[in-house]
Amino acid sequence: MTGTATTTSPVLTVTDVTKAFRFGPPWRRQRIDVLRGASLEVGPGELVGLVGENGSGKSTLMQIIVGLLGHDGGTMTAPARLGYCPQQPLLWEKLTVAEHFELFNQAYRLDDATAASARDGLLDELGFAKYLDYRVEALSGGTRQKLNLALALVHRPELLLLDEPYAGFDWETYLRFWEMAERRREEGMGILIVSHLLAERDRLTRIYELRDGRCEVIS
Ligand SMILES: Nc1ncnc2c1ncn2[C@@H]1O[C@H](COP(=O)(O)OP(=O)(O)OP(=O)(O)O)[C@@H](O)[C@H]1O
Ligand SMILES: [Mg+2]
Incomplete structure (x- = not known):
């Protein structure tokens, strides 16, 4: 594994984050526990993947990191200068x-x-x-x-969060996108990228799989 976040302090730390959504009418209130203690880390100069099946909570976790959604438990540290590319x-x-x-x-x-x-x-x-x-x-x-x-x-963030940023890209743009991401990583930016594709796994420092509300390193 290259450039793990243990040598320098991480640019993003997510520790045991929990999140439940409650929905439905009061007489048939439902609750889903999307995150059940999710933890992950991104160091400066790391390009980290986040995979998981549809509905596993990847976008929810990103929105919590950005501050668009609250969380129920756990802690998080993220830099003020972050960039977010929503799904x-x-x-x-x-x-x-x-x-x-x-x-x-x-x-x-x-x-x-x-x-x-x-x-x-x-x-x-x-x-x-x-x-x-x-x-x-x-x-x-x-x-x-x-x-x-x-x-x-545009503001050269320290941490970049990408939620499937290339779904509509043509092939040339797709390749250019990965070159861009690698250039930013080499300059020291920490990048967390949500993807269903593992085709680009060679470019990634580490891959987490979000499953049953927790993140597990799979590669
Ligand atoms: N505002 C909400 N109210 C209730 N449930 C929600 C809300 N937002 C998300 N969910 C549920 O939380 C779960 C996780 O959704 P999320 O969008 O984070 O998944 P995802 O991993 O990003 O999926 P995809 O791969 O399809 O983008 C899903 O079951 C979804 O239905
Ligand atoms: Mg999503």
């Missing part, structure tokens, strides 16, 4: 690609020069510069995902 792109239909970058640059408080070079670099890396003035409603699914991914990266 379903979170974009505004009426805004253009350029306007999305502006919004995120403001949210991250990037200065103009840094913002412009980060934006242009990402447009170039992912090959969608020609769509800069398109509104999201006019973009294909794959291009929306490129934007989604680029927005998670």
Whole structure:
């Protein structure tokens, strides 16, 4: 195993996290325990995979790490500067690609020069510069995902969380995506990537499988 998180302090630590969802009407209240003590770790410069069958809780765990969902038990440490690429792109239909970058640059408080070079670099890396003035409603699914991914990266996060970021990518973009991820990892970014595919296992530092609410190292 390469570059385990034991030598340097991890950029993400999840310890015994539990999460239950409650749903249904009061007279037929149901509860599902999605996470039952999930633990995992990502070190700087690690590209870590998270696999598991549909409904095993991968997206739930990611949303808890990002702070979009609360958890019932357990602890977590994550850096303030993190990037998150959700499974379903979170974009505004009426805004253009350029306007999305502006919004995120403001949210991250990037200065103009840094913002412009980060934006242009990402447009170039992912090959969608020609769509800069398109509104999201006019973009294909794959291009929306490129934007989604680029927005998670503009502020050079210490930790990057990717929830199946390439589902709509064509083959060339898919390969380019993995090269991008490896470049970021080499620069010291910690990356956690949700995937059903194990085809790219050689690129991953470590793979966790989420099963019965817990994470187990499988590779
Ligand atoms: N808001 C919610 N209310 C009730 N149940 C939920 C809610 N969100 C998720 N769940 C349930 O939690 C479980 C885990 O869902 P989650 O989306 O985390 O799975 P996943 O591993 O990401 O699946 P997939 O591979 O399909 O993306 C599922 O059984 C799902 O139905
Ligand atoms: Mg999911």
